[in-house]
Amino acid sequence: MPPGISTLAAETPTLSAANTGFMLICSALVMLMTPALAFFYGGMVRVKSTLNMLMMSFISLGIVTILWVLYGFSLAFGTDVGSVIGWSSDYVGLSGIGINQLWDGYTIPIYVFAVFQLMFAVITPALISGALADRVKFSAWALFITLWATAVYFPVAHWVWGTGGWLFEMGVIDFAGGTAVHINAGAAALGVILVIGKRVGFKKDPMRPHSLPLVMLGAGLLWFGWFGFNAGSWLGNDDGVGAVMFVNTQVATAAAMLAWLAYEKIRHGAFTTLGAASGAVAGLVAITPSGGSCSPLGAIAIGAIAGVVCAMAVGLKFKFGYDDSLDVVGVHLVGGVIGSLLVGFFATGGVQNKVQGVFYGGGFEQLGKQAIGVFAVLAYSLVVSAVLAFVLDKTIGMRVDEDVEVSGIDQDEHAETAYDFSGAGGGSGSRKAVAAPSGSAPAAVATAQTKKVDA
Numbered sequence: 001m002p003p004g005i006s007t008l009a010a011e012t013p014t015l016s017a018a019n020t021g022f023m024l025i026c027s028a029l030v031m032l033m034t035p036a037l038a039f040f041y042g043g044m045v046r047v048k049s050t051l052n053m054l055m056m057s058f059i060s061l062g063i064v065t066i067l068w069v070l071y072g073f074s075l076a077f078g079t080d081v082g083s084v085i086g087w088s089s090d091y092v093g094l095s096g097i098g099i100n101q102l103w104d105g106y107t108i109p110i111y112v113f114a115v116f117q118l119m120f121a122v123i124t125p126a127l128i129s130g131a132l133a134d135r136v137k138f139s140a141w142a143l144f145i146t147l148w149a150t151a152v153y154f155p156v157a158h159w160v161w162g163t164g165g166w167l168f169e170m171g172v173i174d175f176a177g178g179t180a181v182h183i184n185a186g187a188a189a190l191g192v193i194l195v196i197g198k199r200v201g202f203k204k205d206p207m208r209p210h211s212l213p214l215v216m217l218g219a220g221l222l223w224f225g226w227f228g229f230n231a232g233s234w235l236g237n238d239d240g241v242g243a244v245m246f247v248n249t250q251v252a253t254a255a256a257m258l259a260w261l262a263y264e265k266i267r268h269g270a271f272t273t274l275g276a277a278s279g280a281v282a283g284l285v286a287i288t289p290s291g292g293s294c295s296p297l298g299a300i301a302i303g304a305i306a307g308v309v310c311a312m313a314v315g316l317k318f319k320f321g322y323d324d325s326l327d328v329v330g331v332h333l334v335g336g337v338i339g340s341l342l343v344g345f346f347a348t349g350g351v352q353n354k355v356q357g358v359f360y361g362g363g364f365e366q367l368g369k370q371a372i373g374v375f376a377v378l379a380y381s382l383v384v385s386a387v388l389a390f391v392l393d394k395t396i397g398m399r400v401d402e403d404v405e406v407s408g409i410d411q412d413e414h415a416e417t418a419y420d421f422s423g424a425g426g427g428s429g430s431r432k433a434v435a436a437p438s439g440s441a442p443a444a445v446a447t448a449q450t451k452k453v454d455a
Helices: 017-044 047-077 089-094 110-132 138-161 166-170 178-196 212-234 241-268 273-290 296-313 316-320 328-346 365-395 402-407 409-414 428-433 441-454
Strands: none
Touching: 017 047, 017 110, 017 212, 017 273, 047 089, 047 110, 047 138, 047 409, 089 110, 110 138, 110 178, 110 328, 138 166, 138 178, 138 365, 166 365, 178 273, 178 328, 178 365, 212 241, 212 273, 241 273, 241 296, 273 296, 273 328, 296 328, 316 328, 328 365, 402 409
């Protein structure tokens, strides 16, 4: 993402209605990704945890939005302070921004840039929730989001995208969030699950997805919204870079899905819908940091590599014994690392900037920069997230009681269930409903079924 002054921008840019409209649409697409993630995760859990999983994503829309307006935007994109954080009093409460005031060097208002970046801030902590399914108190999760966004996401966003941020100034390339979003969330997920422990019955009880159609719906909506996530991150349509990113997003996602399915067929003997959905997400994750630097052929390679490696990585939780419920570590952390590092190999020097990777004669310099960015964000997020989870666990408690986890977190935490079957069985209403004129074959069958139930 190019938060500073673009070398291709005009000397004195003026507001572009086309770019402004485009970025508002992209912001809406990225907003859609959080409900899409809720469906994706919601279908992957057991039925007794469906609503809790949905709510763990939806609550981020509420909490992070308010934090962003109050101080988050200022911390992430305000005037640099020591290369680690930003701060601008005009951005506090978004109170000192003119309605036509442009983001520095671009043709869109600051308000548009702020709302676009808000949607990134919203979905990042929601990504973490997939690793914690079935076992976290909703109140503790809401407080964790508040603390984590403040202590981890806002500073890391400044490092990576803020003018003056130390990774930005070093030249680390992250077009739309491989480090700031996916590695950040994946490392946080690992940190938290190492503190709170495994689900009851992990590696013993079947924990299969309860609704694969819901998973596929969520994955499809994520794929759709990701075009705003990626193509919008160039902040306009003036030079064709966003168009290349759009194409690369589609290409890498397709390649990753096919590669995951091929690996799955060879390894397990079947092409699964869950594999197709997971492979697509792995491709989306990997192309997010790299798609503004590579060609479509490079995007195919990046997607295919991510599809196979992420498919292999999801099984590591069983080998090493950490309970990453919905494979956040295997897909988002690993996919983010792959995509970020492969910039150092596949950057052509002919898209977002002139940086060339190893395969294009650029040597290993950019790969070294990418590695520093990857491991700095990974280490910081892992450690701080684990500390936050530890403090919350020792004070208010992070986990629900074991009997609640076994019986189902939805009813205890939300006083609801995802599916209400109370009107689907027998009873007087059911007998009345099947009444029909004599001689009706369907009615006769229904009456016989009712008598059987009554018996």
